[in-house]
Amino acid sequence: MIEKKKDFLLLKIATILIIILFIFVAQRNFDTYVIRILNLCGIYVILGVSLNLINGFTGQFSLGHAGFMAIGAYVSALLYMSPELKEVNYFITPLIWPLSVIQIPFVFSLIIAGLVSAGVGFLVGAPCLRLRGDYLAIVTFGFSEIIRVLFCNLQNITNGPLGLKGLPSYTNLWWSWGIAIFAVWFIKNLINSSYGRALKSIREDDIAAEAMGVNLFYHKVLSFVVGAFFAGIGGALLGSLVMTIDPNTFSFFMTFQIIIIVIVGGLGSITGTVIVGVLFAVLMEVLRSVESPMSFFGLNIPGIPGMRMLIFAILLMIVVLFFHQGLMGNREWSWEWLYYKLTRSKKEIKEGS
Amino acid sequence: MKRLGLMVVILLSFLLMFSLVAGAAEEIVIGVYEPMTGPYAAGGQMTMEGVNLAFEQQPTVLGRPIKMVLVDNKSEKVEAANAVARLIEFEKAVAIVGTYGSACAIPGSEVANKAGIPMMGCSPTNPLVTLGKPYAFRACFIDPFQGAVMANFAVNNLNAKTAVVIQDIASDYAVGLSNFFREAFIKLTGNPKSIVGLISYQTGDQDFTAQVTYAASKNPDVVFVPAGSYGDAALIIKQGKEMGITAKFLGGDTWEAPEFIEVGGEAVEGGYFSTHFDATAVTTKAAEKFCKDFEEKYKKAPSAFAALGFDAFNLVVDAIKRAGSADPKAIRDALAETKDYEGVTGMITLDYNGDATKDAIIKTIENGQFKYVATVRPF
Numbered sequence: 029m030i031e032k033k034k035d036f037l038l039l040k041i042a043t044i045l046i047i048i049l050f051i052f053v054a055q056r057n058f059d060t061y062v063i064r065i066l067n068l069c070g071i072y073v074i075l076g077v078s079l080n081l082i083n084g085f086t087g088q089f090s091l092g093h094a095g096f097m098a099i100g101a102y103v104s105a106l107l108y109m110s111p112e113l114k115e116v117n118y119f120i121t122p123l124i125w126p127l128s129v130i131q132i133p134f135v136f137s138l139i140i141a142g143l144v145s146a147g148v149g150f151l152v153g154a155p156c157l158r159l160r161g162d163y164l165a166i167v168t169f170g171f172s173e174i175i176r177v178l179f180c181n182l183q184n185i186t187n188g189p190l191g192l193k194g195l196p197s198y199t200n201l202w203w204s205w206g207i208a209i210f211a212v213w214f215i216k217n218l219i220n221s222s223y224g225r226a227l228k229s230i231r232e233d234d235i236a237a238e239a240m241g242v243n244l245f246y247h248k249v250l251s252f253v254v255g256a257f258f259a260g261i262g263g264a265l266l267g268s269l270v271m272t273i274d275p276n277t278f279s280f281f282m283t284f285q286i287i288i289i290v291i292v293g294g295l296g297s298i299t300g301t302v303i304v305g306v307l308f309a310v311l312m313e314v315l316r317s318v319e320s321p322m323s324f325f326g327l328n329i330p331g332i333p334g335m336r337m338l339i340f341a342i343l344l345m346i347v348v349l350f351f352h353q354g355l356m357g358n359r360e361w362s363w364e365w366l367y368y369k370l371t372r373s374k375k376e377i378k379e380g381s
Numbered sequence: 382m383k384r385l386g387l388m389v390v391i392l393l394s395f396l397l398m399f400s401l402v403a404g405a406a407e408e409i410v411i412g413v414y415e416p417m418t419g420p421y422a423a424g425g426q427m428t429m430e431g432v433n434l435a436f437e438q439q440p441t442v443l444g445r446p447i448k449m450v451l452v453d454n455k456s457e458k459v460e461a462a463n464a465v466a467r468l469i470e471f472e473k474a475v476a477i478v479g480t481y482g483s484a485c486a487i488p489g490s491e492v493a494n495k496a497g498i499p500m501m502g503c504s505p506t507n508p509l510v511t512l513g514k515p516y517a518f519r520a521c522f523i524d525p526f527q528g529a530v531m532a533n534f535a536v537n538n539l540n541a542k543t544a545v546v547i548q549d550i551a552s553d554y555a556v557g558l559s560n561f562f563r564e565a566f567i568k569l570t571g572n573p574k575s576i577v578g579l580i581s582y583q584t585g586d587q588d589f590t591a592q593v594t595y596a597a598s599k600n601p602d603v604v605f606v607p608a609g610s611y612g613d614a615a616l617i618i619k620q621g622k623e624m625g626i627t628a629k630f631l632g633g634d635t636w637e638a639p640e641f642i643e644v645g646g647e648a649v650e651g652g653y654f655s656t657h658f659d660a661t662a663v664t665t666k667a668a669e670k671f672c673k674d675f676e677e678k679y680k681k682a683p684s685a686f687a688a689l690g691f692d693a694f695n696l697v698v699d700a701i702k703r704a705g706s707a708d709p710k711a712i713r714d715a716l717a718e719t720k721d722y723e724g725v726t727g728m729i730t731l732d733y734n735g736d737a738t739k740d741a742i743i744k745t746i747e748n749g750q751f752k753y754v755a756t757v758r759p760f
Binding site for chain 2: 059060061062064065068116117119120177180181188189190191193194197266269270271272273274275276277312313316319320331333334337
């Protein structure tokens with residue numbers, strides 16, 4: 029048994045090395061379009077996994093993810109933009125003093141963005157997590173709308189609806205995929221720890237969990253804060269990737285996209301979220317070809333804008349009809365799982381013969 | 382396993398379709414990105430009518446066929462940036478035309494500028510679309526000019542002394558335009574208190590009682606409504622008239638949509654707005670021909686956005702001709718030198734920012750129709 033475990037460790041290290049090698053090659057050789065999509069994949073994975081921690085593992089249905097992303101995006105952008113760039117952007121209402129002269133490296137701005145977002149997550153989560161189910165969904169939805177409206181009106185801090193433009197594009201594959209791998213690793217370890225078991229017990233039955241001595245408030249807020257932290261970082265990366273942010277970027281539709289990723293992947297499956305997060309970003313682009321004019325054997329079909337949305341909707345319906353719990357349910361992929369599957373099927377073959 | 386097989390088949394078939402569409406050499410690819418779906422879809426479609434007409438009339442340049450590729454940007458920022466990246470890297474476009482709506486044009490121009498591919502905007506009027514981006518251009522005038530035109534008109538033609546501004550706080554276009562109008566109005570009247578009121582609402586609001594009550598209480602000479610969407614503007618004017626506001630309503634180029642009159646009805650009669658083009662007040666020969674061709678093809682009069690789409694596409698083709706090559710850098714240099722180009726929206730000269738300096742047109746609404754009032758020269 030000990031030997032086998034070692035094998036897995038080697039395999040795991042090999043997997044990570046292969047990913048790192050892939051990122052290295054991709055960052056150098058792929059064109060910017062492919063890199064942009066791969067970046068989006070990484071960001072969707074970060075956002076999906078962090079929302080899955082709240083919605084899937086803790087069972088608290090939150091609709092506030094866009095709000096946390098907005099906070100992360102704005103905090104980081106205000107910190108890493110150069111003072112000259114800020115002056116160009118705030119041409120209607122000048123930026124208030126301390127923010128207008130600050131400029132710090134990207135990596136620190138990311139961390140601070142995550143921390144501020146987590147702090148707000150605590151402030152919002154502490155009172156709201158007394159609510160359950162639909163009520164929590166409504167309150168968190170309200171929160172993300174409040175953030176959007178606040179950011180629209182605080183012109184001397186956020187530049188209001190004009191948004192921030194011309195942001196330097198720091199986001200590259202190292203950032204997006206590095207943080208995505210870190211997020212997956214962190215949340216996986218959290219789930220498999222005693223905290224994780226407490227979170228899952230809250231999801232299954234919070235009264236029973238409380239009776240068994242699980243501190244409901246502490247664990248719910250913990251998962252909310254961790255989720256908000258990664259959402260903030262994801263928002264910051266997205267802002268630097270798109271190179272422009274405004275409050276309306278982080279509307280309810282943004283949350284909705286992330287929720288689709290989580291639900292289609294399977295509530296309570298990190299693997300599912302990763303797969304669908306990547307597929308979501310890739311399919312949105314691949315399906316564009318459906319909208320362009322095509323010719324099959326001399327038959328010309330004019331391009332219909334909006335077709336890919338339709339196909340996307342059909343794919344969603346297929347998932348809802350045939351995979352009730354999402355693509356992965358609550359199963360996880362791992363080398364152990366693969367090994368177990370392979371050895372078991374071999375045994376079955378042997379027994380059969 | 383059956384399910385897995387099914388998924389694989391579906392994926393493979395997508396990949397096949399994907400590869401079928403790619404390919405073909407020797408063509409000069411001009412990419413177009415427009416909002417064909419989402420809240421700006423109406424604007425994107427009007428623009429495409431003009432672009433398609435221009436493409437039909439000029440399908441070749443330098444003896445090589447032009448391949449026009451349209452990509453939808455869903456009226457979203459992230460999608461707009463993706464769309465432009467796709468046009469550049471996947472479709473290998475040498476120049477890009479688009480888009481309606483500054484909100485989508487700004488991320489798009491960032492991507493194009495970074496990749497060194499020239500982009501010609503049709504109707505994004507926010508100054509930041511081209512500012513500091515040598516590869517970004519536009520065929521329309523910008524908001525500081527538009528705001529000044531309306532302030533000028535209000536002060537000189539309507540003898541306005543005071544104004545109230547009702548702005549859409551969630552639209553960068555509206556906030557920018559409102560700001561430039563206020564600056565110009567204060568300068569022209571010489572009275573720092575001439576803007577007696579400024580009040581905001583959110584895109585998609587339905588009830589504007591609070592805003593119009595506030596505006597009515599200030600009793601201004603004019604009310605400026607730079608709405609991000611024509612529907613909001615129409616509702617504000619309707620509710621304002623019901624509240625007994627007798628002041629003239631003024632607005633920007635978003636007003637010019639048939640739906641504006643449909644929603645506003647009688648209430649919007651007598652309002653004034655600035656726009657880019659009018660079929661009854663054409664100034665160039667190209668415009669006469671354009672109006673004729675457009676009516677033949679679509680059986681209706683061209684809108685300002687169609688005219689701008691037509692101009693934007695032709696400006697790019699013209700630049701390719703003058704550059705004598707399909708090299709993006711050469712096209713950019715040729716575009717930057719555009720001077721007195723005879724477009725359908727007037728004579729177009731691109732300034733050092735890449736913005737068009739050209740006439741604005743003021744229109745009013747009379748008997749349920751848009752009616753030409755005046756042409757304002759750039760100052």
